[in-house]
Amino acid sequence: MCRLAFWSMSLQCWDDALVSALVGWPPWLEASVQHSSQFWMANMYSKGTKRKFFDSVDAAMDNKAALYSRQRQSLLDMSLIKLQLCHMLVEPNMCRSVLIANTVRHIREEMTHDGSWQLVTEAFGGSGPSDHLVATEVLCRSSALEQQGGGPKLYSVMGYDGCREEEVVTDEALCSVTFSDGAPSLLGTIDHCWDRAELRMAAVENRVIKDSGSEVESGEGAKTVMGQVFGTFEIKNVAPGSDLALEELFSAVDASYYDLDTMLTSIQSTPKMGPYNLLDSMASSHGPTSNSSCRTDLSELDHIMEIIVGS
Amino acid sequence: MEAFSCRCYQFNLLLVMLFVTADIISTVEFNHSGELLATGDKGGRVVIFQQELESKNQPQCRGEYNVYSTFQSHEPEFDYLKSLEIEEKINKIRWLPQKNAAQFLLSTNDKTIKLWKISERDKRPEGYNLKEEDGRYRDPTTVTTLRVPVFQPMDLMVEASPRRVFANAHTYHINSISVNSDCETYLSADDLRINLWNLEITDRSFNIVDIKPVNMEELTEVITAAEFHPNQCNTFVYSSSKGTIRLCDMRASALCDQHSKLFEEPEDPSNRSFFSEIISSISDVKFSHSGRYMMTRDYLSVKIWDLNMESRPVETYQVHEYLRSKLCSLYENDCIFDKFECCWNGNDSVVMTGSYNNFFRMFDRGYRQDVTLEASRESSKPRSVLKPRKVCTGGKRKKDEISVDSLDFNKKILHTAWHPQDNIIAVATTNNLYIFQDKL
Numbered sequence: 201m202c203r204l205a206f207w208s209m210s211l212q213c214w215d216d217a218l219v220s221a222l223v224g225w226p227p228w229l230e231a232s233v234q235h236s237s238q239f240w241m242a243n244m245y246s247k248g249t250k251r252k253f254f255d256s257v258d259a260a261m262d263n264k265a266a267l268y269s270r271q272r273q274s275l276l277d278m279s280l281i282k283l284q285l286c287h288m289l290v291e292p293n294m295c296r297s298v299l300i301a302n303t304v305r306h307i308r309e310e311m312t313h314d315g316s317w318q319l320v321t322e323a324f325g326g327s328g329p330s331d332h333l334v335a336t337e338v339l340c341r342s343s344a345l346e347q348q349g350g351g352p353k354l355y356s357v358m359g360y361d362g363c364r365e366e367e368v369v370t371d372e373a374l375c376s377v378t379f380s381d382g383a384p385s386l387l388g389t390i391d392h393c394w395d396r397a398e399l400r401m402a403a404v405e406n407r408v409i410k411d412s413g414s415e416v417e418s419g420e421g422a423k424t425v426m427g428q429v430f431g432t433f434e435i436k437n438v439a440p441g442s443d444l445a446l447e448e449l450f451s452a453v454d455a456s457y458y459d460l461d462t463m464l465t466s467i468q469s470t471p472k473m474g475p476y477n478l479l480d481s482m483a484s485s486h487g488p489t490s491n492s493s494c495r496t497d498l499s500e501l502d503h504i505m506e507i508i509v510g511s
Numbered sequence: 512m513e514a515f516s517c518r519c520y521q522f523n524l525l526l527v528m529l530f531v532t533a534d535i536i537s538t539v540e541f542n543h544s545g546e547l548l549a550t551g552d553k554g555g556r557v558v559i560f561q562q563e564l565e566s567k568n569q570p571q572c573r574g575e576y577n578v579y580s581t582f583q584s585h586e587p588e589f590d591y592l593k594s595l596e597i598e599e600k601i602n603k604i605r606w607l608p609q610k611n612a613a614q615f616l617l618s619t620n621d622k623t624i625k626l627w628k629i630s631e632r633d634k635r636p637e638g639y640n641l642k643e644e645d646g647r648y649r650d651p652t653t654v655t656t657l658r659v660p661v662f663q664p665m666d667l668m669v670e671a672s673p674r675r676v677f678a679n680a681h682t683y684h685i686n687s688i689s690v691n692s693d694c695e696t697y698l699s700a701d702d703l704r705i706n707l708w709n710l711e712i713t714d715r716s717f718n719i720v721d722i723k724p725v726n727m728e729e730l731t732e733v734i735t736a737a738e739f740h741p742n743q744c745n746t747f748v749y750s751s752s753k754g755t756i757r758l759c760d761m762r763a764s765a766l767c768d769q770h771s772k773l774f775e776e777p778e779d780p781s782n783r784s785f786f787s788e789i790i791s792s793i794s795d796v797k798f799s800h801s802g803r804y805m806m807t808r809d810y811l812s813v814k815i816w817d818l819n820m821e822s823r824p825v826e827t828y829q830v831h832e833y834l835r836s837k838l839c840s841l842y843e844n845d846c847i848f849d850k851f852e853c854c855w856n857g858n859d860s861v862v863m864t865g866s867y868n869n870f871f872r873m874f875d876r877g878y879r880q881d882v883t884l885e886a887s888r889e890s891s892k893p894r895s896v897l898k899p900r901k902v903c904t905g906g907k908r909k910k911d912e913i914s915v916d917s918l919d920f921n922k923k924i925l926h927t928a929w930h931p932q933d934n935i936i937a938v939a940t941t942n943n944l945y946i947f948q949d950k951l
Contacts, residue, residue, distance in 0.1 A: 271839075275785055278843060294683060294702040295733050295752050296848045299789045302731055306785060 269316055276307045524884065524936075526891040527574035528946040532558065536939040538926055542606040542614065545930040548576055548937055549616060550944060551601025555585035557618055557671075559629065560946075574935045574948030580629055582671040585620040597622050603688050605697070607710075615674070617697060621684040624699055626675035626710065634662040680706050680716045687737045693744040700737035700749060703730075707761075719767050720749060720759065735793050735850075742802040750807060754791030758818065774816050776823045786838040786847065794850035799859040800931075806862055808853040811835060813864050813874065828874040828881065831866050833904045833915045846920050854929045865924025868913065869940050870900060886924060886938045886945045896950060 279300050311317040534552035541548050548560040561579035588597040599620055607615040613630040638660040641649055683701035690697045698719070699706050705720035720737075724730055733752045740746035745761045757770035778787060790810035798805045804825070807814050811832060814824035830851075834841060841847040846867075853864040865871045866883075874881045883900045891897060903912040926939040934949040 272785070275839070275842075293848070295735060295792065296845075298730060298733050298752055299792060299848070302788055303785055305731075306788070 272307055272311065276304060276311070279304045279307070523896040523950040524947040525574075525896060525950050526893050526945060527935075527948050528560075528576055528944075529888070529891070529893075530558075530560075530578075530944040530946075532942045532944060535942055536926060536944060537600050537602065538604050539928045539937050539939050539944070540604045540606060540616075541928050541930055541937070542616075543608050543931060545932055545935070547579065547606070547614060548928070548946075549604045549606065550937075550939065551584065551604050551618055552942075553598075553600045555583055555587070555599030555601060555620065557582055557584045557601060557604065557616075557627070559669075573933060574946050576946055580669040580671050582627070584618045584625060584627065585623065588622070590622075602685055605688050605690050607690055608694055610694075617688050617690065619685050619688050619699065622678070622681055624677040624685070624688060624708075625673050626677075627671050628674045629669060629671050632668045632670060633665060635665045636660045637663045675710065675713050677708055677713050677716070680708075686735060687749075689737060689739040689747065691739045691744050692742055696744075698737055698739060698747060700734050702733040705734065705737055705747075705749060705767075717765070719761065719765070721766065721768060722751075736796045738796055738798055738805075740802055741798050741800060748796055748798070748805060750793035750796040752792040753788060754793055754809060756793065756796060756805070756807060756816065772818070772821050774821045774824075776814070782835075784838065786842060789842070789847055790838065795852040797853060797855060799855050800857065801859055804859065806853055806855065808851050808864055810847060810849075810851075813853055813862060815862070815876065826876060828862070828872075830864055830872050831870075831902070833902055834867075837915070841920070844920065846923075849923055850925060851923075852926050854927055856929045856934070857932045861929075863927050863929060863936065865927055865938070867920050867923050868918040869922040869924060870902075871924045871927055871938055886940055886943070886947075887922075888943075891945065891947075897947065 282300050283297065283304065308317065532550070532552055534554040534556065536550050536552050538551040539548070540550075546562045548562075550558050550560075552558070557580075558578060559580040560576035562573070563575040563577060584601060585599040587599045589595075590597055597620065601618050601620060603617075603619050605617045607617070607626075609615075613628050616627050616629070618625055618627060637644065638658050640654060640657055640660075641651070643649055677699070681699065681701040681704070683703050685699055685701045687700040688697060695710060697708055697710060699708065699716075700720075703721065703723040704718055706716040707719045708716045720734070722732065722734060731753075735750050735752055737747060737749035740748075746758065747761070748756055748758045750756045754775065756774040758772040758774070759767035760771045761767060763769070763771060778791075793807045793809050795808040796805060803818060805816050805818065807816065807824075808830075811834060812830055813828045815826040815828075817825045838847060851865050853862060855862055860877050861873055861875050863871060863873045868885070869887045870883050870885050872881060872883050883902070884897045885891070885900050890900075898911075901909075901912045902918070903909065903914045908914050922940060924938055924940055928937045930936065936947050938945045938947065
């Protein structure tokens with residue numbers, strides 16, 4: 201119980217720190233982080249205290265196991281938040297990031313092994329916590345892309361002062377920085393991102409089904425998280441898919457593009473909602489379409505392109 | 512060099528000097544004779560202290576150091592490729608062995624290493640034919656005689672000038688530099704690569720270790736420290752975030768990705784937790800002066816390894832074992848990622864490292880004794896002997912003991928240095944530099 205009291209104090213401090221740290225964050229990111237935090241807090245407080253008064257040996261053992269798994273969950277959430285926060289810092293320390301990422305991987309492996317990963321994914325409404333955070337980074341590298349077999353392209357780039365050639369890993373993700381000219385090539389990748397976004401949703405749903413007791417999937421999922429963390433070390437230490445990066449890249453584009461960005465990201469926060477609904481909300485002459493399907497057809501894609509390019 | 516047989520727990524350490532620095536101290540290093548002590552700070556400045564000549568003759572005051580030179584080594588820069596600022600914080604300073612009247616040191620920030628020459632000027636030429644004393648040029652028509660300029664004594668001036676700049680060789684943050692015993696080359700290590708430089712050549716370096724995976728998503732281990740062997744110019748070691756140390760021989764191949772020896776202690780299954788890997792990450796590695804042993808510092812302990820035995824360390828010293836039950840809180844407030852350094856004394860009989868609450872610890876290898884001391888103004892009255900401190904881990908707290916929950920985790924001693932010959936130590940708290948010597 202002393203340990204729990206110690207924890208609860210720490211949690212309060214953590215929550216306070218989190219609230220202040222979240223000032224100025226994009227809403228979608230704030231929501232996902234707070235969701236993790238609330239899940240964490242809820243587990244630490246409510247379930248722990250409820251079981252305090254059980255006497256039987258079995259209950260005591262269950263209590264221990266439950267406490268362990270709650271602590272493990274808290275640690276997982278804390279680690280994910282740290283990883284996410286570190287993307288917001290100017291200079292994330294790579295050693296620290298690697299150690300946190302390994303901790304996440306370790307926890308996830310253990311949770312997958314004992315089957316509790318399934319419970320976690322259900323609590324997040326269909327996607328695991330790391331998947332949830334990952335899923336919000338729709339515009340960065342994705343496991344879906346890798347599933348397609350299309351890996352990131354490698355560009356050889358001259359370093360500044362021309363003293364050193366560096367391999368710069370880029371892909372068509374909008375958050376990457378390339379040396380090519382700005383708008384046209386980046387705009388051209390929107391349809392790829394769109395495809396990838398819906399493929400990611402499909403992949404996430406598949407992973408939830410496969411994840412129970414499957415260690416292979418956890419490896420993939422973990423890889424995706426790591427990809428988010430370490431992919432950005434290559435190019436730009438900016439929160440993947442952050443609005444800032446997008447704003448910079450598309451500052452020359454018509455403001456209606458921002459609606460596209462909001463639309464893309466809000467898809468991930470409400471995965472059951474098809475892209476069609478959000479398309480409807482955009483100022484367009486496009487008629488209402490079916491809500492039931494999550495698939496976009498080409499005409500929708502063309503319409504989006506028109507809005508962006510047509511400005 | 513006289514071998515000191517004092518036992519560390521019998522050291523009667525006196526505070527001799529206390530310097531308050533403008534910025535957070537980030538590295539401390541004695542030169543090879545111990546006459547000079549260099550500190551680097553977060554603002555990119557290097558401050559060099561010199562041992563007083565008078566105190567060398569008077570053994571009672573041999574720990575007197577005064578400011579010798581101050582210069583701005585690194586400035587903040589901007590990486591346009593990544594849109595990131597490059598900090599000017601000095602990560603490491605290493606002295607070169609002295610070859611002539613001037614002193615040379617290498618200082619590095621995250622990206623660039625610089626070779627500085629520190630020289631004294633105590634004479635200046637006077638009596639030019641074409642220039643007045645104030646530097647104005649004389650009208651040549653007024654020159655009727657010729658004279659030879661002569662050197663006149665002047666007030667001592669210490670000049671620091673950058674002689675080489677080794678830039679653009681590291682994609683990741685440099686954590687270590689180490690001068691080779693051949694005095695011609697040195698290595699620089701970042702998170703994923705180690706480069707070998709010639710001190711004379713700045714536009715080229717050789718990559719000797721590269722642990723970057725093809726797919727960055729598979730990255731699970733980084734390099735945390737590296738050092739050349741003190742005697743064998745072909746041997747160096749590097750430590751990793753997984754608690755391994757690899758010894759490499761540069762004669763074996765150009766790229767030393769294959770280690771010659773791998774030092775790793777098997778994990779203790781009884782102590783296993785989610786934090787096991789994090790606390791096993793090695794923050795510092797230092798060869799002994801003899802070259803026979805090396806010391807590693809991880810979060811909770813200091814380990815001494817015999818280079819001839821890879822399976823486990825020969826000695827392990829617990830620095831602050833009472834923190835083991837607090838690892839979750841320390842993970843939460845990021846203290847678990849603090850990188851403590853460690854150092855040997857001149858004859859390799861005692862090792863020292865820092866801890867929290869401005870505590871530092873010394874371990875006597877021969878007598879198997881250890882002591883905890885505090886570097887703070889309250890506990891260090893000048894010229895009075897430092898009192899050993901004790902942390903109370905549980906139960907009744909005795910008088911003068913400090914309980915674990917009262918420790919201040921913001922007051923950490925990450926950097927310490929030991930004079931190569933004498934029992935003089937330099938201990939850096941956040942922005943104070945303490946110099947202690949033992950009372951004779």
